[in-house]
Amino acid sequence: MINYLSTRNKNTTATPTMAILNGLAPDGGLYVPSDLSALKIDYRDVINMDYRGMARVIFGRFFPDFGEEEIARIVEASYADKFTAEEITPLVPVGDRYVLELFHGPTCAFKDVALSALPNFMVSAARLNDFNDEILILTATSGDTGSAALHGFSDVPGTRIIVFYPEHGISDSQRLQMTTQQGKNTCACAVRGNFDDAQNGVKRIFTEIPRPAEGVSLSSANSINIGRLVPQVVYYFAAYAALVKAGRIQAGDPVDYTVPTGNFGDIMAGFFAREMGLPVGRLVCASNKNDVLTEFLTTGHYNRVREFHKTTSPSMDILISSNLERLLYFVCGPEQTASYMKALSETGEYTITEEELAKIQSLFTGICASEEEGASAIGEVFREHGYLLDTHTSIAWAAAEKYQGDSPNVILSTASPYKFSRAVMTAIGMEPAESDQENMQKLEAGTGIAAPAPLKAIFQLEVRHKDVIEKDEMMQYVKDRSVR
Known part of the structure; x- marks a missing residue:
C-alpha cells in the first residue's frame, strides 16, 4: 500500500488516512x-x-x-447536489482557447x-x-x-x-x-x-x-493537506476527457494547462495528474505582480524579500508558495528540500542548482501578467466573445497569450467574476458603484450574465464573525x- 512521507525527512511517515488527519507533518x-x-x-x-x-x-x-x-x-457525499453544473467542472470553448470553469460550487470558487x-x-x-x-x-x-x-x-x-x-x-x-x-x-x-x-x-x-x-x-x-490537494487532480482528467469527447484531440495528444496560482497547490495537482499518466504537455504557472514564482521558475532563485503588492487578484497575492515544497521534494530529495526551507525561513531566499532547475523547466513555465494586462484581457474577451473572466482567470488568459504553445491550452478559471465585480466592471468600461451588492446588480444588468445565487444571497445575511x-x-x- 502507498505510504506518505514528509518532504523534509523520508523517515517521517504516515498512512494515507493519517496524512489527511495530520494535515502537516510534525517536522513542518x-x-x-x-x-x-x-x-x-x-x-x-x-x-x-x-x-x-x-x-x-x-x-x-x-x-x-x-x-x-x-x-x-x-x-x-461530496458531489451529489452540490454543484450547479452537471459536469461539476465544465470546459467552455472561448475563441481558440478553453476555459475550465471550476466555480460552480456553493461558494463560487475552485x-x-x-x-x-x-x-x-x-x-x-x-x-x-x-x-x-x-x-x-x-x-x-x-x-x-x-x-x-x-x-x-x-x-x-x-x-x-x-x-x-x-x-x-x-x-x-x-x-x-x-x-x-x-x-x-x-x-x-x-x-x-x-x-x-x-x-x-x-x-x-x-x-x-x-x-x-x-x-x-x-x-x-489548506492545500498543504494532501486530502485537499488530491481532489483537484480530478478536473485535469475531466478537462482532457472533454477535449477528446469534443473531437479537439485524440487520446494521447498533449494538452497544456495554464493555472493562475499563488500557493502552487492547483498547479501541483496538474503535476500529480501527469505522474498518474495523463498526457499533460506543459504546466504554465501564471502569476500576477507578486511574481515570486515566475522568477523562481525562470532563474531557480526563490526570494520572498520583496515588495508585497495588493492587487485585484488577491488570491494570488502570496510570496511564500507552500506547495512548491512538494515539487522540490520530487526534484531535490528530502535533505536538500529541508535545507532550502531552512534558508527560506532564516534568510527569505534560496537558489536551487542548474540541474534541479532544468528538471523543473522540463514541465513548468512561469509567466507573470500585470494588473493592466489582466484588465485588458477581461475587456477584450468580453467584447470579442461575450465571456466574462474574473480577475484571476484573466491573469492566466494573459499568460497563455504570452506563452503561445502548439498544444491545446486549457485555462483554469478559479472564481466567478461576480466575486470581484468592481474590478471586472472597470475592466469592461462600466462605472462601479459604492458597494459590491450594487456592482453585482449593475454587472448582471449590463452584461446579461446571471450572478450566482449564493453570492447574491450573502448581502442579506447577518455578519457573525x-x-x-x-x-x-x-x-x-x-x-x-x-x-x-
Missing part, C-alpha cells in the same frame, strides 16, 4: 506519496468515466486504505471542488483510525479557501474550524462569504497583515501546539478557542 514538512509509480493508471479508461467515476479511481489510488466502498460513499470532499475524508479517516480527538481545522486564506472551508466543515460532527484572513486586500464579497457563515463550529478572524503573515502563523501553531487543548488535535484545510487580531496573537487566539 508536507506529506507526499512515497512512490509516484504506484499512482499510475490507464488514463484511457478513466477519461471514459463521468466525473464521479474519475474521482473514485483517483481517490482510491492516492488513499487506498479507505477501501473501495468507503471511497464510493465519500465521492457520492476551492469548493476539494473542500466538498475533505470533510468527508477527514470524518471517515478519524473513524477508521479510532481517532477520538475533536479535530480543529486551522486555515489561512487569501480569499477563497476560507469561505469554501467554512462552508464545507459547517456543523460537520467532531470538527471545528478557524479561518484566518488578511484584514485588507480581499474583496468585500469574499469577506462577507466568511463573516456571514452559519454553523456553530465555525469561526473567521481577520489578521492585521497579509496572507503570508496568516499562513506563517498557522504553520507555527501546527509545529508548536499540534494539540492546543486536551482532546483537541489540529488539522488543515467580527474578530480582528494582530498576527502575533494568533496562537493565543487558537488556544482560547480550543477549550472544549
Whole structure:
C-alpha cells in the first residue's frame, strides 16, 4: 500500500488516512506519496468515466486504505447536489482557447471542488483510525479557501474550524462569504497583515501546539493537506476527457494547462495528474505582480524579500508558495528540500542548482501578467466573445497569450467574476458603484450574465464573525478557542 512521507525527512511517515488527519507533518514538512509509480493508471479508461467515476479511481489510488466502498460513499457525499453544473467542472470553448470553469460550487470558487470532499475524508479517516480527538481545522486564506472551508466543515460532527484572513486586500464579497457563515463550529478572524503573515502563523501553531487543548488535535484545510490537494487532480482528467469527447484531440495528444496560482497547490495537482499518466504537455504557472514564482521558475532563485503588492487578484497575492515544497521534494530529495526551507525561513531566499532547475523547466513555465494586462484581457474577451473572466482567470488568459504553445491550452478559471465585480466592471468600461451588492446588480444588468445565487444571497445575511487580531496573537487566539 502507498505510504506518505514528509518532504523534509523520508523517515517521517504516515498512512494515507493519517496524512489527511495530520494535515502537516510534525517536522513542518508536507506529506507526499512515497512512490509516484504506484499512482499510475490507464488514463484511457478513466477519461471514459463521468466525473464521479474519475474521482473514485483517483481517490482510491492516492488513499487506498479507505477501501473501495468507503471511497464510493465519500465521492457520492461530496458531489451529489452540490454543484450547479452537471459536469461539476465544465470546459467552455472561448475563441481558440478553453476555459475550465471550476466555480460552480456553493461558494463560487475552485476551492469548493476539494473542500466538498475533505470533510468527508477527514470524518471517515478519524473513524477508521479510532481517532477520538475533536479535530480543529486551522486555515489561512487569501480569499477563497476560507469561505469554501467554512462552508464545507459547517456543523460537520467532531470538527471545528478557524479561518484566518488578511484584514485588507480581499474583496468585500469574499469577506462577507466568511463573516456571514452559519454553523456553530465555525469561526473567521481577520489578521492585521497579509496572507503570508496568516499562513506563517498557522504553520507555527501546527509545529508548536499540534494539540492546543486536551482532546483537541489540529488539522488543515489548506492545500498543504494532501486530502485537499488530491481532489483537484480530478478536473485535469475531466478537462482532457472533454477535449477528446469534443473531437479537439485524440487520446494521447498533449494538452497544456495554464493555472493562475499563488500557493502552487492547483498547479501541483496538474503535476500529480501527469505522474498518474495523463498526457499533460506543459504546466504554465501564471502569476500576477507578486511574481515570486515566475522568477523562481525562470532563474531557480526563490526570494520572498520583496515588495508585497495588493492587487485585484488577491488570491494570488502570496510570496511564500507552500506547495512548491512538494515539487522540490520530487526534484531535490528530502535533505536538500529541508535545507532550502531552512534558508527560506532564516534568510527569505534560496537558489536551487542548474540541474534541479532544468528538471523543473522540463514541465513548468512561469509567466507573470500585470494588473493592466489582466484588465485588458477581461475587456477584450468580453467584447470579442461575450465571456466574462474574473480577475484571476484573466491573469492566466494573459499568460497563455504570452506563452503561445502548439498544444491545446486549457485555462483554469478559479472564481466567478461576480466575486470581484468592481474590478471586472472597470475592466469592461462600466462605472462601479459604492458597494459590491450594487456592482453585482449593475454587472448582471449590463452584461446579461446571471450572478450566482449564493453570492447574491450573502448581502442579506447577518455578519457573525467580527474578530480582528494582530498576527502575533494568533496562537493565543487558537488556544482560547480550543477549550472544549
